[in-house]
Amino acid sequence: MKNHIETSKIQKMFRILLxxxxxxxxxxHLTFNRIEFQSQVPDWxxxxxxxxxxxxxxVEMIIGLALLFWKRQRVNTGWLLALFFVIVFPxxxxxxxxxxxxxxxxxSDRARLIRLFFQPVLIAWAVWSTGAWKAWRISKETENA
Incomplete structure (x- = not known):
């Protein structure tokens, strides 16, 4: 799979936002919300x-910097970020x-439940904005050709 895929201006904008x-x-995490984030860490x-x-x-800061500056590994960074979002979901x-x-x-339980539905959105955002999804589709097409 290619590590660099050309992305559209809108994808680039969303990647920078992410x-x-x-x-x-x-x-x-490291400063003003440190205690708040501890409430998300399971007791187990x-x-x-x-x-x-x-x-x-x-890890979030390293991935954020990689999204901005590590163009040659953008696809891998997209997959890494998607994996990170999966790992923190529990x-x-x-x-x-x-x-x-x-x-x-x-x-409230309602607010916390609604939040759970945003995790797939973040995963999709990571793989779409970095071109990771497109790179995966191209690799499957090449594999099947």
Missing amino acids: AIFMLYAGFS MPFSKDLVVILSGI GNVAQYVEGRDAFSVLD
Whole structure:
């Protein structure tokens, strides 16, 4: 599979937006929302909640920077980000199941449930805006030709 696929201007714009979102989220993990993010770490995690929040914040910032600057690995970065969103999803589910409030907007079961439906949107956003989905489709077409 190719690591670089040309993307449209709209994809580029959405990729940059996603990168900024990831950088902001990562920075907030390490600073002003650190305690809030700890509420999303399930109790069954074998590490301290603070360590999980710090490490996930660092990963978010690295991926955000890669989305902005590592053009040659954009497709792989898109898949990596999609995988990251899958990996953190159990934390969102745990927050819903355990009824943990966070960020003053996730303060009801309804709000926490609605949030769960945004994870597939984030996954799709990552693979579409980076050209990862297109690269995968092209590789399948080439494989079948």
